[in-house]
Each structure stands twice: as structure tokens, then as C-alpha cells.
Amino acid sequence: xxxxxxxxxxxxxxxxxxxxxxxxxxxxxxxxxxxxxxxxxxxxxxxxxxxxxxxxxxxxxxxxxxxxxxxxxxxxxxxxxxxxxxxxxxxxxxxxxxxxxxxxxxxxxxxxxxxxxxxxxxxxxxxxxxxxxxxxxxxxxxxxxxxxxxxxxxxxxxxxxxxxxxxxxxxxxxxxxxxxxxxxxxxxxxxxxxxxxxxxxxxxxxxxxxxxxxxxxxxxxxxxxxxxxxxxxxxxxxxxxxxxxxxxxxxxxxxxxxxxxxxxxxxxxxxxxxx
Amino acid sequence: xxxxxxxxxxxxxxxxxxxxxxxxxxxxxxxxxxxxxxxxxxxxxxxxxxxxxxxxxxxxxxxxxxxxxxxxxxxxxxxxxxxxxxxxxxxxxxxxxxxxxxxxxxxxxxxxxxxxxxxxxxxxxxxxxxxxxxxxxxxxxxxxxxxxxxxxxxxxxxxxxxxxxxxxxxxxxxxxxxxxxxxxxxxxxxxxxxxxxxxxxxxxxxxxxxxxxxxxxxxxxxxxxxxxxxxxxxxxxxxxxxxxxxxxxxxxxxxxxxxxxxxxxxxxxxxxxxxxxxxxxxxxxxxxxxxxxxxxxxxxxxxxxxxxxxxxxx
Numbered sequence: 017x018x019x020x021x022x023x024x025x026x027x028x029x030x031x032x033x034x035x036x037x038x039x040x041x042x043x044x045x046x047x048x049x050x051x052x053x054x055x056x057x058x059x060x061x062x063x064x065x066x067x068x069x070x071x072x073x074x075x076x077x078x079x080x081x082x083x084x085x086x087x088x089x090x091x092x093x094x095x096x097x098x099x100x101x102x103x104x105x106x107x108x109x110x111x112x113x114x115x116x117x118x119x120x121x122x123x124x125x126x127x128x129x130x131x132x133x134x135x136x137x138x139x140x141x142x143x144x145x146x147x148x149x150x151x152x153x154x155x156x157x158x159x160x161x162x163x164x165x166x167x168x169x170x171x172x173x174x175x176x177x178x179x180x181x182x183x184x185x186x187x188x189x190x191x192x193x194x195x196x197x198x199x200x201x202x203x204x205x206x207x208x209x210x211x212x213x214x215x216x217x218x219x220x221x222x223x224x225x226x227x228x229x230x231x232x233x234x235x236x237x238x239x240x241x242x243x244x245x246x247x248x249x250x251x252x253x254x255x256x257x258x259x260x261x262x263x264x265x266x267x268x269x270x271x272x273x274x275x276x277x278x279x280x281x282x283x284x285x286x287x288x289x290x291x
Numbered sequence: 292x293x294x295x296x297x298x299x300x301x302x303x304x305x306x307x308x309x310x311x312x313x314x315x316x317x318x319x320x321x322x323x324x325x326x327x328x329x330x331x332x333x334x335x336x337x338x339x340x341x342x343x344x345x346x347x348x349x350x351x352x353x354x355x356x357x358x359x360x361x362x363x364x365x366x367x368x369x370x371x372x373x374x375x376x377x378x379x380x381x382x383x384x385x386x387x388x389x390x391x392x393x394x395x396x397x398x399x400x401x402x403x404x405x406x407x408x409x410x411x412x413x414x415x416x417x418x419x420x421x422x423x424x425x426x427x428x429x430x431x432x433x434x435x436x437x438x439x440x441x442x443x444x445x446x447x448x449x450x451x452x453x454x455x456x457x458x459x460x461x462x463x464x465x466x467x468x469x470x471x472x473x474x475x476x477x478x479x480x481x482x483x484x485x486x487x488x489x490x491x492x493x494x495x496x497x498x499x500x501x502x503x504x505x506x507x508x509x510x511x512x513x514x515x516x517x518x519x520x521x522x523x524x525x526x527x528x529x530x531x532x533x534x535x536x537x538x539x540x541x542x543x544x545x546x547x548x549x550x551x552x553x554x555x556x557x558x559x560x561x562x563x564x565x566x567x568x569x570x571x572x573x574x575x576x577x578x579x580x581x582x583x584x585x586x587x588x589x590x591x592x593x594x595x596x597x598x599x600x601x602x603x604x605x
Contacts, residue, residue: 041434045433057446103334110330132589137349138565138582160341192321197330224547225562229570243430258436262436269429273428284488285489
């Protein structure tokens, strides 16, 4: 009996320590959002919730229009996610369920672009956006990341299992190809679309480098950019305010994760495991 | 390109619907032959504008310099300068440090967590898994700021805890190895849960019979892990290692926020150096050359991964 108990205790102990390390920074962030700079930078650092949440919020509101940032982030993320779901599922569907000239080449090109880092494209994209007058605009943030091979690959993998007989039946019933896709295929793919959607929503909500490059005025900032700007002068850094903003940035994604965690995990697993 | 193939393909489609007159526009009529091109059209447009165009434009740019608002052709000068640029080599060297220290640590941790979470006796599995995964959803900027505060020299939590064990204050963010350690701690915290999920998916694909027959042979947990789990997970481990290495090559948010690449470029990455060259010093041609070297290195790594995983799997 003892032989079994000890490894189990060690397993639990190890996992509990890991969970504490995982969650402590979140706890510290939330706690610090309710404390003053003075309390955060005390020795020992304050680890209990304080009473300065409202005053931190007031200071934050003076520096950044949080509602505006929230609207920017939400608009960019929702639009991007809707477009990426549509584009990727259409492309993935075409690559699996149709025989056509160029299919192999098209798929090969898409897979090859997976190796090209987004950073490699930022210089020409910046010049392009500036030249067509799109610098500092929503479309400049939303459009370039749409060229996303991962989503097409993920949807392709999911369409492989979709029964072709259902498509044939719909054709016999007189549906045209768009109707088949819109009325029969998409409604049956909700789990896969959910996984893709949540994954993409999160990646764009958190994206930093491209928005930092292309956005130049406060009224256009998304959360990560606004948060990085808040840091400012290191001698007058107000950590309570910074941690409050970090909390506001993190909370919506946390909520989405807790609600949709199953689909979310499916999205990551789908990308790693090949057929 | 796509429209050309679409039209040439259309001639076959004519035979299907019995339409007597075939005008020019009937080539584009929706049918089972034309539909795939319509479905692919948005992807083609997006990839053309935001992938193919920048990739080509970047290549041309890498043979030019941008000075006083004017571009001039300089052949391979940018690449030659780059090969003699100590900061660039430092950036590649930093990625090697992460490859040697951080990647193995994270692989061992994520495989260990995945294996432990896979134990039958474990209660509260979902709760453990969700908690360990939670760091992976945090915005990089947000967690970098939290770590910056935790690793603060004078007032940080880490130094306070160390002081309880009698360790003197460590200047984490302003010494080369301190800053590297902070970044390593940060990315390990952020990505271990993510890789753990991938490992769990891999573990579930291992046939249970292997473990059952090992049980009959009386193999212990450690032997089963070492002789069944690890060999069966070889390709997943490689996948995680290479994607993580590619990630550290491109890493920007952490080094930008936490250490700003410093001190003395001790934590700069290729991605961060590319940003500095392009958007701080506006050396567009030079930055484009860096991006092409980045593409090349990532291409080699991806090729290695592809080659070895195909060998590892059936």
C-alpha cells in the first residue's frame, strides 16, 4: 500500500507547486491593481487586496481612454476573427472537397508560407500601408494577419472527416455549391469553427508588434500597445496603474478561456497532431 | 494566376449543364468545376497582397539602402554588413542560449506535467490542466510587465524571497545573465502549459496495449516512461523543440518590454534587432536583409523538423 501512496503524494505535491507558480503572477497582478505604488514597492511586497482600485482607475483614466482602447481592441479582434473564419474555412473546404487544377500547388504554397515569419513582412507592409494612406487605421491592423496558413491547415484537417455523401445528396436536391457550403457544411462544422475562432481571437487580441508599428495615435491603440505606452518614464512608473491596465487587458481573454476552454484546447491540439 | 486556371478549367464544365450558348461570362458561372476557385479567391487575394507581395518586395529591398528618402541599389552590401555585424551574431547567439537552456527545461517540464496529468488516479485533472495552461492565454506585454515587477532589483518579490534565504539582491534586469535568466523564466512560465497540451494530445495517441504489456512484464512507472513514453513521443518532442526555437528567434514582446534587448544586447533577439533596424533607425534595406536571413534560418529548422518527424512517425 505504502508503495502506491508515496508516488501519489509526490505527484500531487509537484502539481500543486506547479499550479501555484502558474497562478501566482496573476494573483500578484490583480492584487497590485488594488494597491498604491508605495504598497507594491514595500518590503515585503503587499500580497493582500488593498483599497486603491478606484484611485488607480482614476489615474488610469486620466492617462488612457480605456473605453476607447476596449472598443478598438474589440472591433479589431471581432472583425479579424469573423474574416479569418470565413476565409480559412472556405479555403480549407475547397482544398479537401474538390478536385481541381492547381490544388496540390496551392496547398504546397500555403504550407510553405507557414515557415515565413510575420516580422519578415513588416517593412514592406509598413511602406505599403503608408503609401495607400492606411497607416494608423483599423484595416491596416486587421488585414495583413489574415494571410494565415495555420487556420487553413486546421480547417483542411477538419474537413477531411466531413462526409462527402452529404454533399452529393445536397447536389441532387438542387442546391448550388454556395448553398451547400452555407447551409449544410458550415452549420455542421461549429465545433471546429469555434476552436479556430477562439484561437484567432486570442492571438489578435494579444498581438503587439504589428499594431505597435502601424498605429501611431492614442485613439487607435489596442490593449497591448496602450499597455506598453503606459510604462513611460521609469522613475515615475506607477505600478498600481500598470497592473490595473494589465488586468483589464487579461480579464476578457481569461473569461473567454474559462467559458470555451474545451474548444480552445482542441484548437491547439488540432494544429500539432497530423493526420 | 488563379483566374486563368479558372477559365481554362471552365471549358470542361460546359459539358455538364446543358446550356446551348456559351458566352464569355458563362466561364465564371458557379458550378462544381468553378466553385473551388471561388472558395479560394479570398485566401488568394489576402495571401497575394499580404504574403507574396511583401516577401518579394522585401527581397528587392534587401539589395537596396534607404537614405534621405531615396532608395539606391547596393547589391549584396546589406548582407555583407550583416555578416560582420556583432549585434546580429549576438542575437543569433542569444537564441542558441535559449535553445540549450530554456528549450530542454521546458520540454522536460511539459512532458512531466503531461505524464502526471495522464495518471489514472489523479483527481481534479481539469482544474490542474486549466491552471497550468492559463499563462498561455496572457498577452505577452502583460506578463512581461508582471515579470518586470517581480524581478525588480530593489523591490521585487523574487529578491525579497531570496533574501529570506540570505541571498543578496541580484540585479536581474541589468546584468547579462540575470536578464537572460529573467527572460528564460518568463518564456518558460508562459509556454510550458501550451506545450503540455500538445504533449497530452501526443500521449493520448500512444496505444494503451504497450503499457498493459509492460505491466504484465512488471515494469515500474519510471521504466514505462523511459522505454515507452519517451520513444513514442519523439516526434512531438522534436516538434515542440523546434517550434520553441523558432519562437525565440522571432521573440519580440518579452525582450522589448522586459529588458529592451539589453544590457548590451545580452537578450536581443533577431526579431527585436529587425524591429530596431527598421523602425528605430529606419534602415529599411538592412532590416529586410535581416528578415531574409531569419527566413533562411527558420526554413532550415522547419526542414529539419519535417525530415525528422517523417522519419520518426510511421
